[in-house]
Amino acid sequence: MRPLALALAAAAAAAALSACAPLIVGGAMVGGSMMVIDRRTSGAQVEDQGIELKAAAAVRDLATLGHVNITSYNRMVLLTGEVPSEDDRQRVERAVQRVENVRSVANELAVAGSSSLGSRSTDSIITSKVKATFVDAKDLQAPSIKVVTERAIVYLMGRVTEREATRAADLARSVSGVHKVVRVFEVISESELANLQRATQPAQPASGAR
Incomplete structure (x- = not known):
């Protein structure tokens, strides 16, 4: 497992084990x-x-x-x-x-009966691995996608294009331990995404400004 994935998995597992x-x-x-x-x-x-x-x-x-x-x-x-x-x-x-x-x-x-602490710890590790996979993907803005895992079922949330939704779901399915991926996205158009990206870009200095 990559160092990033290991660090994320360890942090998530520790958080899950401390939650009651x-x-x-x-x-x-x-x-x-x-x-x-x-x-x-x-x-x-x-x-x-x-x-x-x-x-x-x-x-x-x-x-x-x-x-x-x-x-x-x-x-x-x-x-x-x-x-x-x-x-x-x-x-x-x-x-x-x-x-x-x-x-x-x-x-x-x-x-169903409540999931065990061990199951929730495994879910936390899966979430971390999915997010690490998103970080490695150069065609996704990983922090814009929220990941929730329950009983090895991965739920994906966020405002994404259909292209991003399909890519994220495919990547999540490729992660070891994932049983199923459920998309709970709000799908936006490519033009809406472009407008969002322009809105978050820092303002450029005016021409000739010192």
Whole structure:
């Protein structure tokens, strides 16, 4: 394994082993420290943080047993983890849909017993390996793609073009240990991407300026 992948995997595994809470906000299985480039507006980033906190409180109020992860990206909420019954699964989704500013909910909760600490540690390592693979790819802006892994299923979030979405999914599938890849992307056009890239470029000095 490459040195970068090893370092990321070790850090993620340590974080997973130290986490005991059954409710995870913001996708704790995500290497958030790599978020250097963000295609959301600053307002959307703040709203996503608020959505995750409010959704976590709403789910906690349900007193639902299980293990629920809540990740919001550009007001699109991804629910992953395990709950005891289909009724619990639907109750969690309805509670999150009622949270202010939520635009849509992708309910990927499984009706099953809670995953083990060992399984979550493995998921953290898979997430780190996927992100390291994205970093190595020269045709992707790795920090603009959020990765969440649950039971070796990799979920990909972000504002990407169809070209980027296909490339990222193919790379994630190539990582050892990944059972399945689920795209939860917001797909934008190539022209929208070009506009985003121009907006983030530093201003050039005027001609003749000293």
